[in-house]
Amino acid sequence: MKYPKTFPDSHKQLLEKIIQVLKQDSRIVGIGASGSYATDTLDKYSDLDLVIAIDPAQFEAVMAERLIIVDSIEGKTAAFTGEHVGEPRLVIALYAPDAIHVDFKFVSLPDAAIRVDDTRVLWEKDQLLSDVFKTNEPKYPQPDPQWIEDRFWVWTHYAATKIARGEYFEALEFLSFLRTTVLSPLALKQAKLTPSGVRKIEIRLPEFSKKLESTVAKPEKTALISAMKQCIELYLSLRGHEDIQINTQAQQMCIEYFDLETHL
The missing domain is CATH 3.30.460.10 (Beta Polymerase, domain 2)
Structure with a gap:
């Protein structure tokens, strides 16, 4: 062997x-x-x-x-x-x-x-x-950009409600979900790498992993707001490289809702 x-x-x-x-x-x-x-x-x-x-x-x-x-x-x-x-x-x-x-x-x-x-x-x-x-080639599951877009703005609304209500640890878990399910898989896919969540992201995409650092927060309102806004910014940047149907109405409404309900 x-x-x-x-x-x-x-x-x-x-x-x-x-x-x-x-x-x-x-x-x-x-x-x-x-x-x-x-x-x-x-x-x-x-x-x-x-x-x-x-x-x-x-x-x-x-x-x-x-x-x-x-x-x-x-x-x-x-x-x-x-x-x-x-x-x-x-x-x-x-x-x-x-x-x-x-x-x-x-x-x-x-x-x-x-x-x-x-x-x-x-x-x-x-x-x-x-x-x-020999009968089948390995196929790693790929992120579906349209599936993500159809959900991302509802997820943004969810994050706003958790931060506004003071459920800070719940919001922390949600930020981790976005890194693992949305941001890292899209970035890896676009770099033509296996989109395996955040596994070894520091080594595989060092520049992108530096951007992800801004999405990590303490269980405090100000830090969570900043981290979620960075998630939105990163998502919009990644989305710009995908050919999908954008839900502009949901995007505008949920960003406005987030800004209003989490206003310090």
Whole structure:
């Protein structure tokens, strides 16, 4: 197996242990690695993002036992399923002694073709996983500028109500939502980079990340007003590079409402 150049020994040892255990289960037909493993950017802080391909006839049985399977790998200290991120097939686990985070995504073999990024085959039976990967290219979800425009001004109104009412921590959470869902994905898309929220935005778009600093605030009215206005300014700048139908009426009304209701 060819490991990434930056692959730490701690991760390598755990991965080899995982493969040795899982390939003994006849229901498992392939194991792949995505994320930083597939892009050769893995370091000591990285997760192991694993795809566990299952014989379709055995998928329901494996799903019922997925926590038991993960628990059978020596060193597991904690594990839980991924309903909180909308992915019940996912098991998130932490392994001793080096506190390594591992994501196990259990999929029926045909479903392994549907993936958001490149996945390298670590082990497989009879080329099964490799053949499935050849049937479909990875597709990372792209932000929809029209979808964002249709919502952004209602979101601006929402921010105004929270700041005006004094719900400052709620407003803080909302600013984070805008950075992750609107501003960073649009900026990354326009730079022809994978629009993965704010992940590594400081490295990938350093100049834009400096602008994002002005959208970070303390739970205080003045700071929140300034941060939200910066979000609006950044959005308008990004929107200018998109071919969409602009809701001018909503924009004008909601900006005026924000200025009126948050006036100091």
